[in-house]
Amino acid sequence: MTDLRFGVVGLGARSRLAQHAHKPGEGSRIVAVCDPVEKQQLAARADYPGATSYGDHRELLDLQLDGVFVTTPDDLHEEPAIEFLRAGIAVFVEKPLAITTSGCDRVLQAAYESGARLYVGHNMRHMPVVLTMRELIAAGAIGEVKAIWCRHFVGHGGDFYFKDWHADRRRTTSLLLQKGAHDIDVMHWLAGGYTTRANALGGLVVYGGIDDRMDRSEQRFAEFVSNDNWPPLSQTGMAPVMDVEDLSMANLLLDNGVYLTYQQCHFTPDYWRNYTVIGTQGRLENFGDAPGGVVKVWNSKRSDYRADADEEVVIPAAAGGHAGADPRLVAEFVRFVRDGGATLTSPTAARAAVAAGYAATTSLRSNGTPIDVPPLDATLTKYFDNGQTRA
Structure with a gap:
């Protein structure tokens, strides 16, 4: 089997995903890397011996690549993705798909018009905790889902999101979108619907008081x-521009009548997510x-709180980053580039997560005014729901 040839654009922390696609002689390899920062290029060349390095993603357009990983900062997802798609190159875009709803729609339109395959890196769809909850819901363990609450304790927030480009709303819109796109996508998937209306509150309530910048x-x-x-x-050495919220709370109404609540805090001592899913016959x-x-x-019955639940499922172990999700995610992308077919991730779902986060951010910065989410063009919905093939 001939190796698929991949490039990597944007060589920051998340670019290490692409290492799962570097299997020379086994079906795929990384042949080109790109980043404007020389230090990043040097580190990547050590990871991928023989790969050529570039400072501008446009230099990769004529390399006859089979696919490219776009793992740039969020504001640099949209344009490179469109350019590679128009060149007929399959694209893996790290989530979020873009930082605005309209930006997502432009990427989807480019994929539709070119016929090049588009894949969005929502790795949480491959995480054992999410798959465990989804399997329980599908088996009818709690009846019909009516509400989902997610509390996201971002214990590493000060380091991860307030010392670089993440803290600048021009580059992310907000962390309610940037970080929340993961959880919103998971809740959409578990609930079987997409957000139509959002309202939110929040603020920069802790890190905004730190003057030490770098x-x-x-x-x-x-x-x-x-x-x-x-x-x-x-904390010291915070980002020079820091105007995103470190605390946010959003309420979302889905097209199927399910209600979601999402809460995100970047200054907790612990780092994990807690989901509560409530159905007509129980909760998990x-x-x-x-x-x-x-x-x-x-x-099984009504009661006060009891630790001895009616069913308890241990989250299974899996090798690799993000509880085994990263290698599964990349393997799915490589298979999709080679063979097409169904995937756990979805470009329309990725757009829906951004659209919900964008609407919630607009609401948050408008004193909680409810904001409606614009629907995706029906032609694009049909195309992507049909596995990126025209009927």
């Missing part, structure tokens, strides 16, 4: 992340979101 554009991610940075107000909740944690189900 430009880290030439640093690599590992150079400024440490668990020793505690408590939150002891995860305690821990990594292997070894559990999903508990209460569905």
